[in-house]
Amino acid sequence: MAVKILAETLLSIRHIAKRFGDNTVLDDLSLDVHKGEVIVVVGPSGCGKSTLLRCINALEPIQAGEILLDGEPIKPDGKNITELRQKVGMVFQSYDLFPHLSVLDNIVLAPRKVQKRAKAEAEAEALTLLERVGLKDKAASYPRELSGGQKQRVAIVRALCMHPEMLLFDEVTAALDPEMVREVLDVILKLATQGRTMLIVTHEMQFARAIADRVIFLDGGNILENTPPEIFFTNPQTERARQFLNMFEFAAVKHHAPAED
Amino acid sequence: MAVLDWEVIQQYLPLYQEAAWLTVRLGVAGIIFAILIGLICAIVQYFKVPALRQIAAVYIEISRNTPLLVQLFFIFYGLPKIGIPTNATVCGIAGLAFLGGSYMAEAFRSGLEAIPAIQTESALSLGLSRAQTMRYVILPQAASISVPPFIANVIFLLKETSVFSAISLMDLMFTAKDLIGLYYKTTECLFLLVVFYLLILLPISILGSLLERRLRHAGFGA
Ligand SMILES: Nc1ncnc2c1ncn2[C@@H]1O[C@H](COP(=O)(O)OP(=O)(O)OP(=O)(O)O)[C@@H](O)[C@H]1O
Ligand SMILES: [Mg+2]
Numbered sequence: 001m002a003v004k005i006l007a008e009t010l011l012s013i014r015h016i017a018k019r020f021g022d023n024t025v026l027d028d029l030s031l032d033v034h035k036g037e038v039i040v041v042v043g044p045s046g047c048g049k050s051t052l053l054r055c056i057n058a059l060e061p062i063q064a065g066e067i068l069l070d071g072e073p074i075k076p077d078g079k080n081i082t083e084l085r086q087k088v089g090m091v092f093q094s095y096d097l098f099p100h101l102s103v104l105d106n107i108v109l110a111p112r113k114v115q116k117r118a119k120a121e122a123e124a125e126a127l128t129l130l131e132r133v134g135l136k137d138k139a140a141s142y143p144r145e146l147s148g149g150q151k152q153r154v155a156i157v158r159a160l161c162m163h164p165e166m167l168l169f170d171e172v173t174a175a176l177d178p179e180m181v182r183e184v185l186d187v188i189l190k191l192a193t194q195g196r197t198m199l200i201v202t203h204e205m206q207f208a209r210a211i212a213d214r215v216i217f218l219d220g221g222n223i224l225e226n227t228p229p230e231i232f233f234t235n236p237q238t239e240r241a242r243q244f245l246n247m248f249e250f251a252a253v254k255h256h257a258p259a260e261d
Numbered sequence: 262m263a264v265l266d267w268e269v270i271q272q273y274l275p276l277y278q279e280a281a282w283l284t285v286r287l288g289v290a291g292i293i294f295a296i297l298i299g300l301i302c303a304i305v306q307y308f309k310v311p312a313l314r315q316i317a318a319v320y321i322e323i324s325r326n327t328p329l330l331v332q333l334f335f336i337f338y339g340l341p342k343i344g345i346p347t348n349a350t351v352c353g354i355a356g357l358a359f360l361g362g363s364y365m366a367e368a369f370r371s372g373l374e375a376i377p378a379i380q381t382e383s384a385l386s387l388g389l390s391r392a393q394t395m396r397y398v399i400l401p402q403a404a405s406i407s408v409p410p411f412i413a414n415v416i417f418l419l420k421e422t423s424v425f426s427a428i429s430l431m432d433l434m435f436t437a438k439d440l441i442g443l444y445y446k447t448t449e450c451l452f453l454l455v456v457f458y459l460l461i462l463l464p465i466s467i468l469g470s471l472l473e474r475r476l477r478h479a480g481f482g483a
Contacts, residue, residue: 054382057385059382059385059386082388085385085388088386089387092379095377095379096383097383098380098383098398098402099402100405109387109397110388113389113393114387114389114393115388155383
């Protein structure tokens with residue numbers, strides 16, 4: 001992947017600490033995300049990847065430090081929090097579509113109620129976006145009528161329809177059957193080529209390698225590696241990252257080994 | 262040999278109609294207040310509002326663990342003793358609201374708590390305010406889950422109105438007991454009593470199951 005000329009900083013995470021009671025999950029963590037950059041966050045289970053994304057979207061309060069988006073601090077109780085959240089789209093692992101609304105209504109709810117956009121205009125955009133992910137014919141369906149992969153593509157469209165400046169993906173393929181992973185990752189890859197700013201948590205290492213401008217390795221509450229994928233995957237700087245990657249190679253070998261029964 | 266004397270029945274019919282109308286009026290009024298109390302308690306508990314939430318919890322325990330008859334006596338004979346004048350009608354409605362509030366609270370709360378946190382989170386992450394999240398995402402889903410227990414509560418509360426006779430409200434139960442005491446036409450009186458309760462409760466019950474079937478058909482669930 002060609003090296004992008006780094007544009008201005010969009011998101012700036014400065015010395016944040018996140019604790020749940022006595023459990024310190026993020027400890028003096030700092031990270032800058034530039035416009036157009038795709039950052040993949042990896043790390044062992046429970047290292048705080050989801051927590052980091054949730055802090056960025058102010059779904060979790062932080063105990064120290066600050067998070068700035070376009071220079072404005074993000075705080076759960078801040079008075080402009082709904083404006084800031086609109087600038088950050090988030091897609092979760094699963095179950096985040098609203099089951100009582102059709103696909104189209106899922107997508108246009110926030111554009112209409114939050115951004116006060118006209119029904120016709122919002123729906124037209126929703127349909128265009130649905131078409132791009134191959135789901136235009138599902139506009140009137142309900143989430144329960146969709147496969148896991150289709151649901152996740154709708155969730156991505158729903159986030160996009162708010163015109164966010166940045167997208168957060170938290171293991172959006174982790175709950176999917178293997179044959180559906182591809183269709184969702186393809187959508188995200190396409191977004192990367194459009195120059196979207198994204199912060200992606202994933203366990204799909206091939207995908208991470210293909211899409212990332214930078215890989216962040218999170219462990220023990222902090223960022224241990226912050227390098228381009230070519231370096232991270234071939235020559236990680238820390239022992240912990242090496243162990244982590246080894247584990248994945250082992251898992252991959254196991255995964256592809258023929259069944260023994 | 263006729264089991265029932267239809268002349269007697271015809272004679273009593275207007276009295277029962279009158280009584281049924283009173284039962285329905287008091288029942289509906291009590292249930293409306295019960296819904297309001299239930300909504301407030303459920304929301305206060307859902308949002309874990311300090312102090313109010315504990316008050317709601319204490320109220321719910323008292324309300325659920327004492328019989329309506331005792332609650333009615335307390336309101337009817339107790340309140341005037343501490344200088345609050347009251348009458349039978351107000352007592353009946355207040356008693357039913359006091360009892361029903363806790364049952365409605367539990368019905369609404371079970372609906373609210375059945376909605377996974379991720380629904381709130383994805384609504385918030387789209388930029389919806391807390392109020393909008395409640396209105397467009399949580400309440401519609403919670404409401405459909407609360408329908409079956411809600412209907413069950415309505416039927417339960419309407420049946421409970423039969424203890425109103427204890428504070429001399431001339432409801433169905435009172436009328437039946439009164440007439441039996443006066444004229445000993447026990448069979449006809451009880452027959453009418455059953456028929457009138459069924460006339461009130463069956464339509465609600467049927468409507469309830471229709472609604473439940475519709476909701477099941479709509480089949481939420483991711
Ligand atoms: N709401 C919460 N209350 C208490 N502890 C929490 C809460 N959410 C997360 N944690 C703790 O924070 C730590 C980080 O959790 P997090 O979900 O961010 O990990 P993760 O890196 O996303 O893991 P995974 O790869 O399994 O998704 C864990 O130890 C977890 O137990
Ligand atoms: Mg996670």
